[in-house]
Amino acid sequence: MATSQELNIEILTPRIGAMIHNLDLSQPLTKDQKHALEEALYKYHVLFFRNQNLTSKQQSDVARLFGDPHVHPVFSHTAECPEVSVLEFGVDVDPDKKPDSDIWHTDVTWSKNPPIIGMLYAKIIPKQGGGDTLWANTVEIYKQELSNEMKEFLGKLTAEHSFAYTFQPLIKPNSAAMAQFMKAKEANPPVTHPVIREHPHTKEKCLYVNRTYTTKINELNEQESNLLLQYLFSLINKKPEFTCRWKWNENDVCLWDERTTQHYATADYWPQHRRMHRCVIMERKDKS
Template identity: 40%
Template sequence: MPLTIAPITPAIGAVVGGIDLAQPLDAVTYATVEAALLEHQVLFFRGQQITQTQQRDLAALFGPLHIHPIYPHSDSVAEIMILDTDLNDLADNALWHSDVSFSETPPLGSVLVARVLPEVGGDTLWTSATAAYAALPEPLKQLIGGLTATHDLAKSFPPERFGADAQSRERLEQAKRNNPPVTHPVVRTHPVTGLKAIYVNEGFTTHIDGLPQDASDSLLGLLFRHVIRPEFSVRWRWQPGDVAIWDNRVTQHYATDDYRPHRRVMHRATMIGDRPF
């Protein structure tokens, strides 16, 4: 079957058909997928049957892979992070965030595979931070253009949820030591497309540097609310075997936490990115 790319919304998201991700991508197919990712920011592939090793190898086409400092990973494929509600409280995913923005070099993107799903619920939403930036009034663009903000792992990984026992507490403290708070521009430029994106998120951004706390909170609140407007976003209803690939540099996402007490298991491979500018 020929490869097809069907946009879901004008701002973000496309469904890619006619491809088997269990097979290595040839250079032409990879280039087509990469171009579609740059254009649509999140791609969805239905009906895929890929192993953890194949998922890792697919993600590695985009760049070197990240190992999360807190979440568990596969025993056999260390680059595969396990998001399993039987293993962890995943409430930190049920807010809008850009993955690992607490890093000096946040992820380029991720490859996410649906392994176990609840009968109903568990959708994931993505929003385009470039579409959100483009829709800002010009005076607001001017205001935030030269600002930076602090991102902190501790904001989404508090000890009351991730330090239940001595081993967990030590892992959390080690993660904090290895990942101290970092500063990134409030407006990020995509290194390939040159598009500008709002780069603050509810998950990890604690304050805008140089502003009093009340002013920082007000401006961050405005940006948090703006970036998630429905016209910038897409909602995906997962089916077993679905794969999503997204550009973490210019998107945020939200995993709905509406399916308890049912189980949800997702496997994620994350590609290391560059320093935001």
């Protein structure tokens, strides 16, 4: 069976991020290649691939190798594949819709079955720069930034994650989008996850709360919860040593471990045009 050592890997930073050279994702991956990529993902947390050329169907096929692609209840998507969300901003696209991912977050933690892997494909990149994405390693943050006493305390806690918390303020009242949102809200009530999550493969522990979707610590009162969450959120971008930053070229692809990272998409490119195609990959329901 192939290992990550058999991939052409360029390490980007000591703690997070690697580039995979000479691998064409438009071609079917073998079981050995898929296993090697998973091993590399567990080790480096974020993997980048230059010069890819994927249709939406091919991007979905790559995602499906690792799990079940998620269909987002409110995001727009490509015509061919509802599981390939379109993240597109620019004054010529919609002058009233500005970038909204310039906040540290993990995708879709409001799901009972939260994502295992994220995938972005860069379709249109701002001509005059901007629009980089940053990732933070929440395993290292857990290891390095928390005392043993705090780790023990947090290990006993759970947190609520809410779909409505983030999306409701973005929807115009009495619009068609609001009707779609209300249906999605009913189908996705708040869920509970541990504050400290253990990776199922590496057994490493990581911090699993994020500013976008985490609303409260269940075991604490409101004031205690708010204070603790603000402290934990502040750790994500406390040290650049725990992060990597990627300057996109068109046709770049990124795979990242959604369990051990948070990411932040810079909004400095507005009003320029930026279009990304995203797949969020859930653990496969049928593991056979």
